[in-house]
Amino acid sequence: QLQLQDSGPVLVKPSHTLSLTCTVSGGSITTNDYYCTCIRQPPGTGLEWIGSITYMGSPYYSPSRECRTSITRDTSKNQFSLQLSSVSPEATAVSWCVRDSALSLPVCGPGTTVTVSS
Numbered sequence: 840q841l842q843l844q845d846s847g848p849v850l851v852k853p854s855h856t857l858s859l860t861c862t863v864s865g866g867s868i869t870t871n872d873y874y875c876t877c878i879r880q881p882p883g884t885g886l887e888w889i890g891s892i893t894y895m896g897s898p899y900y901s902p903s904r905e906c907r908t909s910i911t912r913d914t915s916k917n918q919f920s921l922q923l924s925s926v927s928p929e930a931t932a933v934s935w936c937v938r939d940s941a942l943s944l945p946v947c948g949p950g951t952t953v954t955v956s957s
Contacts, residue, residue, distance in 0.1 A: 840865050841863070841864070841865040841866040841938060841946045842863070842864045842865050842946070842948075843861050843862070843863055843864075843936050843937070843938060843946060843947065843948035844861065844862045844864070844948055844949070845859055845860070845861050845934065845935065845936050845948040845949065845950060845951040846859070846860050846861075846862065846951070847859040847860055847951060847953065848953070849951065849952060849953055849954065850953075850954050850956065851926060851930075851953060851954070851955050851956075852955070852956070852957050853926065853927055853928060853955055853956070853957055854925055854926070854927075855925075855926060856922055856923065856924045856925070856926070857921075857922070857923040857924075857926045857930060857953055857955065858920060858921065858922050858923075859877070859920065859921045859934050859936070859951060859953070860918055860919075860920045860921075861875065861877075861918060861919050861920070861921075861936030861948055862916070862917065862918050863875070863917045863918065863919075863938065864917070866938070867914075867917060868894065868912060868914065868917055868918075868919060868938075869894050869896075869914055870894055871894055872894060872940050872941055872942055873893075873894040873938055873939075873940055874891045874892070874893055874894065874938070874939040874940065875891060875892045875910070875912065875919040875936065875937075875938060875939075876888070876890070876891040876936070876937040876938070876939050877889040877890055877891070877910060877921040877934065877935070877936055877937070878934070878935050878937060879932040879933065879934045879935075880932055880933050881929065881930075881931060881932040882931065882932070887901070887932075888901055889901055889904055889908060889910075889921065889923075890904065890908055890910045890921070891910065891939065892910045892911070892912055892919055896912060896914075898910040898911070904923075907923055907924045907925055908921070908922070908923055908924075909921075909922040909924075910922075919936070921934070921936075926955045927955060928955045928956060929955075930953075930955045931953065931954045931955045931956070932952075932953065933950050933951065933952050933953075934950065934951050934952075934953060935947050935948055935949075935950045935951075936948045
């Protein structure tokens with residue numbers, strides 16, 4: 840059974856980099872048609888797609904986030920990671936990692952609340 844587990848600091852200072860790592864078990868992130876995706880939800884707002892990395896290792900990002908976003912992966916650990924640089928308090932949100940696929944239902948991690956505050 841495919842499972843995702845988010846991990847990372849829950850408190851980040853303004854202007855610093857927010858980093859989250861998602862560990863995938865029960866399936867390889869290099870499996871054909873797997874898209875590893877990061878979504879976030881700030882308080883009182885809807886879900887926001889941040890970006891994804893394909894099973895081939897190619898990242899792509901929301902145009903509104905592209906200049907400060909990086910999604911990378913470590914295939915030896917079956918992990919992918921999100922980095923948001925120069926964050927402000929408005930970046931406070933719940934973040935989820937998701938395994939998307941055109942061939943099966945999405946699988947989400949439990950989510951992590953990250954607060955940006957000094």
